[in-house]
Amino acid sequence: MHELTVVSNIFKIILATAEENKLSKISKINLKVGKQRHLAPDLMKFAFDSISGNTIAAGAELEIERVDITMECRSCSHVFTVEDNTYMCISCGSALLKTLSGKDLLIESIEGEV
Amino acid sequence: MEIAIMKAVLEENDNKARDISELLKSRNILLLNLISSPGSGKTTLLEKTVEHFKDKYSIAVIEGDITTARDAERLEKYKIPLVVINTDGACHLNSMSIANALDQFDLDDLDIIFVENVGNLVCPSEFDIGEAAKVAILSTTEGDDKPEKYPLLFRESELMILNKMDLAPYTNFNKESFYRDLKKINENLPVIEASCTKNEGLTGWFDWVEQKAIDGGIIK
Numbered sequence: 126m127h128e129l130t131v132v133s134n135i136f137k138i139i140l141a142t143a144e145e146n147k148l149s150k151i152s153k154i155n156l157k158v159g160k161q162r163h164l165a166p167d168l169m170k171f172a173f174d175s176i177s178g179n180t181i182a183a184g185a186e187l188e189i190e191r192v193d194i195t196m197e198c199r200s201c202s203h204v205f206t207v208e209d210n211t212y213m214c215i216s217c218g219s220a221l222l223k224t225l226s227g228k229d230l231l232i233e234s235i236e237g238e239v
Numbered sequence: 240m241e242i243a244i245m246k247a248v249l250e251e252n253d254n255k256a257r258d259i260s261e262l263l264k265s266r267n268i269l270l271l272n273l274i275s276s277p278g279s280g281k282t283t284l285l286e287k288t289v290e291h292f293k294d295k296y297s298i299a300v301i302e303g304d305i306t307t308a309r310d311a312e313r314l315e316k317y318k319i320p321l322v323v324i325n326t327d328g329a330c331h332l333n334s335m336s337i338a339n340a341l342d343q344f345d346l347d348d349l350d351i352i353f354v355e356n357v358g359n360l361v362c363p364s365e366f367d368i369g370e371a372a373k374v375a376i377l378s379t380t381e382g383d384d385k386p387e388k389y390p391l392l393f394r395e396s397e398l399m400i401l402n403k404m405d406l407a408p409y410t411n412f413n414k415e416s417f418y419r420d421l422k423k424i425n426e427n428l429p430v431i432e433a434s435c436t437k438n439e440g441l442t443g444w445f446d447w448v449e450q451k452a453i454d455g456g457i458i459k
Binding site: 127130131134135138139142146148156161162163164209210211212213220221230231232233234235236237238239 | 425
């Protein structure tokens with residue numbers, strides 16, 4: 126249940142951004158969450174609703190884009206998407222890989238009104 | 240209106256983890272982050288490890304527990320520097336709590352710090368704490384399907400200890416399927432089969448720790 130920790134951090138960052146930009150209401154938060162992360166979108170939404178009540182972010186929509194796990198093979202440079210937890214180059218079979226994406230946990234933007 | 244942020248949610252934690260990692264490198268201290276489910280044998284492993292190294296190196300332990308100091312009490316007999324972090328319900332340690340714990344040690348006098356993370360296969364693997372390496376511990380009684388169910392930990396770890404090998408015959412732990420799954424997720428992850436209570440397989444672990452300390456320039 127580390128969703129609450131993650132959502133608390135999100136909340137802190139978006140409130141600071143809203144203040145800097147003099148927003149009176151936050152209506153949507155656009156997030157990128159890598160598929161390697163053990164984060165349940167439903168739990169994140171639940172946690173967000175629990176902590177955002179009575180703030181300018183109350184009722185805001187959490188738009189969560191799940192980012193594919195992509196790897197670059199260190200042996201043959203092939204770039205591929207990891208499916209079914211298989212971390213092996215689909216071209217040459219090597220397991221020496223560089224992570225390109227999948228561990229992302231990023232606030233892309235917020236939408237709101239001044 | 241839309242305002243671009245492009246900020247990592249765990250930036251604060253990751254920055255602190257980087258600070259810790261740099262601090263420990265400059266002080267020549269190895270910090271290992273031990274992650275497993277509750278009851279896998281982490282504390283028993285630590286007892287054997289502290290016992291083995293305590294006269295040779297300066298060892299300290301940080302115990303992460305949701306509540307109670309039970310694990311720490313089991314290590315008190317070794318008279319080593321020991322800090323308990325009670326997370327008050329949180330399912331993982333973070334770099335801020337580790338930084339506070341480090342403040343309570345005399346860093347001039349330490350070689351290796353073992354962190355026993357909160358018993359949990361999910362959350363601790365998401366939070367870097369400035370460790371030199373994560374070590375995953377799994378016991379045969381938990382079942383052979385855990386790597387496939389919690390892949391992140393087995394991707395992030397540099398070593399895995401498969402504990403309670405002595406109990407394997409009494410369980411339905413299927414070694415073949417375990418190694419097949421693990422190979423798929425992380426072919427390069429070394430596995431040490433051990434039975435901590437029977438003192439079996441521990442030499443491989445002790446050697447790994449020492450090699451890690453040598454590679455880090457901590458011991459010669």
